[in-house]
Amino acid sequence: MEQIYVDTAKMLKAISDPKRLRIVDMLSCGELCAFQLLEAFSVTQPTLSHDMKVLIEAGIVNDRREGKNTYYSLDNSVLAALQQALGGMFRPKPECICRKNGPDDS
Amino acid sequence: MEQIYVDTAKMLKAISDPKRLRIVDMLSCGELCAFQLLEAFSVTQPTLSHDMKVLIEAGIVNDRREGKNTYYSLDNSVLAALQQALGGMFRPKPECICRKNGPDDS
């Protein structure tokens, strides 16, 4: 399977959850620390920590340690690339994959 | 949890898989029947059928029966709405969720 599908799917999977999508929305206007995010949700601290790790490992969120706090922020270039990749897959293309591929190599 | 997150997450989950993402890409230039899709993949017919059902239930793909064949096509309005919803969550907002919400209602 082509890498673009694998990479894009990995990012999508990270945000294909209402909680994590809301976290992304909350981070869209600036960085927040774990405690601020935790206040807004009905989940335990370990659960939030796990969700942040999923977002970080997908490359969507960056973390920054400052004293006892960890601040999270969106990686806007990654999100922009994700949107562009999706746009490319959703719209018709002159060199469409459906016209040039036989059985795949997966 | 607000409905926009639930709905968006459901669609994202449907395409957060390299196979299904590739299927969407293949359908982007026009409808294809199950057999045509099957030719391009190394999966069994039941697996493809299952994946198509996931896409249909998420509202991303429409199916149309014609004789013995089922033709699948993208629902472009749903995809456009998905892209718009994502754009709204990724970019900063004047009325940001992080400034008006206390503990949630989930």
Add this chain to the structure above:
DNA sequence: CTCCAATATCGAAACATTCAAATAATTCAA
């Protein structure tokens, strides 16, 4: 160093997803 606050990791239970083999259903043609 010791304690506390903030965050991360571990371990386990519950639940969901994936995928293929077997089988069923649908449609057309003869």
Add this chain to the structure above:
DNA sequence: TTGAATTATTTGAATGTTTCGATATTGGAG
């Protein structure tokens, strides 16, 4: 109606995800 082609559903095993309580780690205050 029978048979062949195409697609859908069921079943079950393997795997992955979610979430929590318990515990560990990290950094600053005293």
